[in-house]
Amino acid sequence: MVKSQRTLAKTYKKFHKWPGLIIAFLLLYYGITGIFMNHREFFSGWDIARTALPENFHYNNWNNSALKGNLIRNKDSILVYGNIGIWLTDSACTNYTSFNSGFPKGMDNRKIFDVHQSKDGNLYAATHFGLYAYNFNQGSWNKFPLDVDIKRFVAIESVGDTIFALNRSFMFKGISRGLKTNFNKIELKEPVGYKKEVSLFETIWQIHSGEIFGLPGKLFVDILGVITLFLSLTGIVYFFFPGWAKKRRTKSKKYALIIGINKWSLKWHNYMGAWTFMALIVLFFTGMFLRPPLLIAIAKSKVAPLKFSHLDQANPWYDKLRDLLYDADNNRFLLSTSEGMYYLSANNFKPMPFKIQPPVSVMGINALKPFHNGAYLIGSFSGLFLWHPLHPEIYNYAQQGKIYEGNTAGRPIGDFKITGYLTDANGHQYMVDYDKGIIPLYHNRPFPKMPDHMLSESKMSLWNLSLEIHTGRFFQQQTGIFYIFIVPVSALVGITVVLSGYLLWRKRHRKKKKHEKVRTL
Secondary structure: OHHHHHHHHHHHHHHHHHHHHHHHHHHHHHHHHHHHHHOOOOOOOOEEOHHHOOHHHOOOOOOOOOOOEEEEEEOOEEEEEEOOEEEEEOOOOOOEEEOOOOOOOOHHHHOEEEEEEOOOOOEEEEEOOEEEEEEOOOOEEEEOOOOOOOOOEEEEEEEOOEEEEEEOOOEEEEEOOHHHOOOEEEOOOOOOOOOOOEEHHHHHHHHHHOHHHHHHHHHHHHHHHHHHHHHHHHHHHHHHHHHHHHHHHHOOOOOHHHHHHHHHHHHHHHHHHHHHHHHHHHHHHHHHOOOOOHHHHHOOOEEOOOOOOOOOOOOOOOOOEEEEEEEOOOOEEEEEEOOEEEEEOOOOOOOEEOOOOOOOOOOOEEEEEEOOOOOEEEEEOOEEEEEOOOOOOOEEHHHOOEEOOOOOOOOOOOOOOEEEEEEOOOOOEEEEEOOOEEEEEOOOOOOOOOOHHHHHHOOEEHHHHHHHHHOOHHHHHHHHHHHHHHHHHHHHHHHHHHHHHHHHHHHHHHHHHHHHHHHHO
16 A cells, blocks of 8 residues: 555656646746736837747738728829738839827727728728727827727728728727717627627637636736746745755865755745635636637537626626628618628628628638628638639639638638738739738739838837747747647646645655654554
């Protein structure tokens, strides 16, 4: 019996020690970047020069979501926009002037989803942190003080003199008066057959970040991040310090301080691990499903929202709205959502699903543009497709119009990862691929290169860099396609280390208490 107990303790120690040493260095990255990601707006003013990062994070041919689209005001006044903010260029798209005055400092505050010009000439911008109008007198953007908890606006459309703006949860409507536009918030009606459900992915994401319980939940996960850092550092100390102390002792050098630090580290490493092991297991387990390949397994799953949580909302479209396009021929809106493509009237605001759905990646739509004769171009990480709501055939527009034969949910990642679409002043079409950048469509005219002053100004936000590290993409150049396994493998190893450490502590703790009880008797 005693022998089997010792064998069990050795097994726990083996699973805790060596995997723990390996994972500790990765967990340092996860702990720090997780805290940054949990407070995106707070850190939105912090940027990193792309020249200080690996080459795949440099802008090359407008890649890495540099451009989402453009607005042609006239032949010699074209606004291009995307993750680089908004820039004014000419008909040749060669001379660029920053059009970002008024946005707060930081690239995250210049993340633009749509730029729109109303019929009266006013300019509006949908950004990650709010809705803006352009002040022509001051030459700067001004933010509307709207009542929203999700500040991300994704689309702006005009119907006559009325402006419609869309954030991730609501539609906003107002008569266009530029900065003086008074917007009313509209909650869209329930769709036919509505069930109060949310995606399993969103549920797991919010559990992982703590957002499911609002700010207190996020702060709790921040504490877990700090504890992860502490456990990793103290684990590294306990691994190396005993051997270091032994070497110094054999050389008759001072080692008392090293022993003291090691004892303190071990004591608090054990206590912190024992108190938080279950919360850490939940944290690591939920993180496994937020990236492919495990993401694919839950992408389509729906669950009821947790009662009294941040996901338990009365609004049936809370955090589900993705893009908006006005169809003047049929006097209706096309509405892209996380639930699929809908249409709705500008009067009753009740979304109705299209029977024939276009393929859209689970990562969301990035281009929704009118084509000809009632057809539309739909772009996402699944590719660029030509879709007509009344025709069953869907065409792969990026591949010479071949008929698309996949399912309507769309592959998470297709042959082209579309992040935008634009046309120049002469009507030439271009699609924007995340990796390859701007690609001509049905012509051979290359799009001009990014100018040096734009490159130097277009840095990478701290949040985006943290995301790249946290998801493992930062290491893609070193590991190739195997980077997608960094997150799930790290999570599995982390769970193994935490669980084996707790079981080892519990075994020794009980043994210690038993001996103390015997001495007392």
